[in-house]
Amino acid sequence: MIKLDSNGTFVFKGQTILDAPQVSSPDALNLFLTNQGLEPMALESEADLKQLKKNTIAYGILQAHNTSDNTQQLQIKFDSMASHDITYVGIVQTAKASGLTSFPMPYVLTNCHNSLCAVGGTINEDDHVFGLSAAKKYGGIYVPAHQAVIHQYMREMMAGCGKMILGSDSHTRYGALGTMAIGEGGPELVKQLLSKTYDISMPEIIAVYLEGEVSPGVGPQDVALALIGKVFTSGFVKNKVLEFIGPGIEKLTIDFRNGIDVMTTETTCLSSIWMTDDKVKDYYAAHHRTESYAALTPGDIAYYDGLVHIDLNKIVPMIALPFHPSNVYTLDELIANPYDILGKVEKESKAQLENPNVHFKLTDKIIDGKIMVNQGVIAGCAGGTFENVYLASEILKQKSIGNDYFKLSVYPSSQPVFMDLIHHGAITNLMAAGAEVKTAFCGPCFGAGDVPANNGLSIRHTTRNFPSREGSKPGSGQIASVALMDARSIAATSANGGILTSATAMRFANEAPKYTFNEEVYNHRVYFGFGKANPDETLKYGPNIADWPEMPSLKPHLLLKMASVINDPVTTTDELIPSGETSSYRSNPLKLAEFTLSRKDPGYVNRAKAAHELAKLVISANTLDELDPENELYTIFKSLCPDKASCDNLLQNTLFGSTIFAVKPGDGSAREQAASCQKVLGGLANIVNDYATKRYRSNLINWGMLPFTFPEGESYAFKRDDYVFIKDVKKGILNANEQFDAVVLSKSNSGHFEQHAITLEIKGLTDDERAILLAGCLINYNAPAQTTIGSLS
The missing domain is CATH 3.30.499.10 (Aconitase, domain 3)
Structure with a gap:
């Protein structure tokens, strides 16, 4: 049904997988091309063969949107963006605090999540009113409740071949329409609103080769579930781009393709893109946007970092x-x-x-x-x-x-x-x-x-x-x-x-x-405000809409109290911050934070709050003598330094807050609140074995939480209420260190704190990400006095 190949794969014109002898050397490949009546390529070594990755559709689209001179370290600017009514209030609030004057690109604000207005009185509809006022003030596109779910509207009205779209919803996927789309947390959209970039290393590109034809009764969800079941556990496509190719595509309708494509999020891939054909052309024509179509196909020979081979004939109904x-x-x-x-x-x-x-x-x-x-x-x-x-x-x-x-x-x-x-x-x-x-x-x-x-x-x-x-x-x-x-x-x-x-x-x-598309309802109800920003428009705030609380910048040293230990193999964002009716409170950071980990660890909020109160004591104390000797923190600081003077210095230069340990958190939604809720409760870091998705790790960074992991093959059996001390963490971030020496202080049965040395890692931070962590969060980083690595030294 589905076969995986982790070796590099060469495909001819998006239709034929070449076997090993045909691509064993540049000469062998050129012989194949000659036999096909094509000009040979100027390839001098086997390493040149992998450069044929440039012939993939995904590579071309990524480079067309890359604003850097480095083809491997990308700085992407998107063509348009989309948010729904769980996320757009926080995004606009954050961008406003950072100096936003108008939306620099089409930004669609949809209202398809908190549509029922059934929780908390007026707060859901208050968010909708805020959204419309923001669209008028900054020049946005506002789609009222019940008109369309976010991704259907983007398919119908915003997708385009060769474009890139960023959305604050994890299922932002329009690859079947020739659009590379990525779902991320709200801060990444804020960066785009402030004319900054989305920074990633060039991802691996995996070919999803479709052949055959589905049987009657088999639908897109069946194909998608078969794919997810095959690749998720192994992480085969994690943070990679899926490029759908092969002769099976032409047998699928556009709705069928869209149905597979939107579910690729559940594979943990970064994005997706499909070959386009006349059916895609007809789709855009039916939606009165013929200019949005372009033929997208890989080059004559394209190299892929791996292969998912799907025989559609063998797909059966799945559950x-x-x-x-x-x-x-x-x-x-x-x-x-x-x-x-x-x-x-x-x-x-x-x-x-x-x-x-x-x-x-x-x-x-x-x-x-x-x-x-x-x-x-x-x-x-x-x-x-x-x-x-x-x-x-x-x-x-x-x-x-x-x-x-x-x-x-x-x-x-x-x-x-x-x-x-x-x-x-x-x-x-x-x-x-x-x-x-x-x-x-x-x-x-x-x-x-x-x-x-x-x-x-x-x-x-x-x-x-x-x-x-x-x-x-x-x-x-x-x-x-x-x-x-x-x-x-x-x-x-x-x-x-x-x-x-x-x-x-x-x-x-x-x-x-x-299908006959009738856009009349949109013409009558959607507010099309892009390019029509009105600075005099007043943002309309309901009583639940609140600003973000102040967040401290990083100090030289970091002391963390373990507020929760989660040993599940994977922790979803729904477990980190529940969905459902809690989403109605997402325009009020402190109210929403009350639900953090409520279904997974109901005691977490009170423990995090208690640590936050202790942090206030640390901030207010200039010397160790100002802490109560009965207070646990007094004992902790005293155990970390040899004399009073060094203890006083350590106290003044240490940022204290809470943390959690989880094996592999972040699978699922792009919602930034999975990170921001921890931060507003005083969370300063996560310590994990691995992050399930890039978007969750990005959310942590953008909220100023250090995304620690362990070196490969290592871990530590934390207990709740352990303390973790990381000396010279600020210097390490400034110097782009990837490893940090840390000490775990764990209370023994006798009541004394035992110390255990561990090593933590933070790999692959960009300069901007390091500056954000040093500043304490993206809002601080984008404050009117622009923060840079140099200014924080």
Whole structure:
């Protein structure tokens, strides 16, 4: 079904994978080209062969947007950006504090996450009012609630072949439309608003070679889940660019391609790009943007750093069971072996949840040997496309979802999509079958809509199924779970009254009619303000919208108190800061911070706050004598220096705050709040074995938190309330050191602090990133008195 090759791969015109003898040497490659009637290349050595990476689509787009003279250290400026109503308030606030006068590029502010306005009174709608006022003041594009989910709007109105788009949502992916798009935390968008750059090393480029044709009943989510299941655990494509090539592409519709593409985020890749063809050309023509099309194809011979080979003929309906999109099985094997598979997943999930108050079961969904689910959802940027919803309606035509516990919700991804589904009768078919059809909304993807009943099992064509992401509250004894599936099999299950069913078991028309895009609704509702900034416009603040608190710059030394220890193999951003109703508070940094790690470590906030209060004592004390000898910090500082004078000096030159240890945090959302919430509670660093994604590590840096790791193969068994002291950390950052000597002070059973020497690392910081860490955060760095490495020495 899917094969991986980590060796370098050469592909001819994006269609033919060359075998080893054909590329064993420059002479062999030139012989192949000659036999194809092409001119040979000026290649002098085998090393020159890898330079053919320049012939990939991704390399060309990256270099076209690179503003540096270095082809390996990129400084990217994007063509446009997008944010939704969870993130844009904080981004605008941060940029405003840094001197923003107008948006220098098209910046789309969508309202598809906090659309329901059901939590906290007026605060969600207050954010929307703020967003419109910001679009008027700075020259933005404002898309009101219920008009479109963020990524569908960007596909319809902003994508373009050869362009690059940055979004403050992790599923910012428009590769199937010839656009390289990247999802990052809000501070990276702030940099672009301030005409700065997105700085990365040239990423590896992995070919995703598609061949064959999918069978009826197989949808884009099936292909995506198969891909995620194959590459996630090994990190095969982590922080790399996926370039989709091969003869299988032409057999896929644009909606199908988009459905695969948006889910590449779950592989942990950096971005994606696809070859374009006449179907892409027709897509832009249908959306009245013919100028946005360009033919994108690799050069005659392109070198890729690795290969994912997908035989579409062999893809079958898939399901990702709790609690991760990579926990993948075929539907057929699950249906055939429900007790074995659900029993295994149930056992693994209970260990992951680590909550004695939660009663989690999956095997109780097996009734008479069949799996009975409680809810189906087809929604968002992955599920709510025209083709997905239309084909679901075909499966459900003249059928019933039944009047028992099972229910189905369908959210078309935009009003234009909704309008054409109505035109073709799809909405009538769905509603007649008993489905609930709703407007464009991302809520089911992150727990702000269609929360299942306690211990319920929901099957969803959405993006993620992390623990509690569907909206349950384990702290209150609740738990529910989501399994990811394709819309076709969700519809088949719905037609079977909630009994898990593969779409390949159903007979239905497997082709959607031609989609007709009608932009009239956008013309009537969207505020198109790019290039029309009005400095006299007043930003409209609701009572929940608050400024960021002041954040200290880095001092010569760092003392950290371990406020949480998380030993799970991977920690998602949903566990770091929960999604769902908490998102409504994201315009108030201190209020939102109250939810930090609330589902993973409910005591973290109080421990971080206690450390923050101790930090105030350290700041106010000039000498060790001013600290209470009964205070633990007195003992800590005294144990770190030989005499009173050096202790006083150490106290005055040490920044104290909290930290956490996690094995591999940051999988999932791009939300910056996974880092900023720790920072506003006094967090100064994370200590981890590895970071799951680049975007989470970038968020830490932009909020002035030092992203420590261990040298490869090393770690340390921290205990909660351990202290970690890093001497001369500021000098190390200034000098671009990558290793830091540290001391762990751990209280023994006798009450004394034992010292253990460890080594920590921070690798690959750019000059700007070092300056941000020294300044204490991006806001400080961009303060009117511009901070640079030199000025902080």
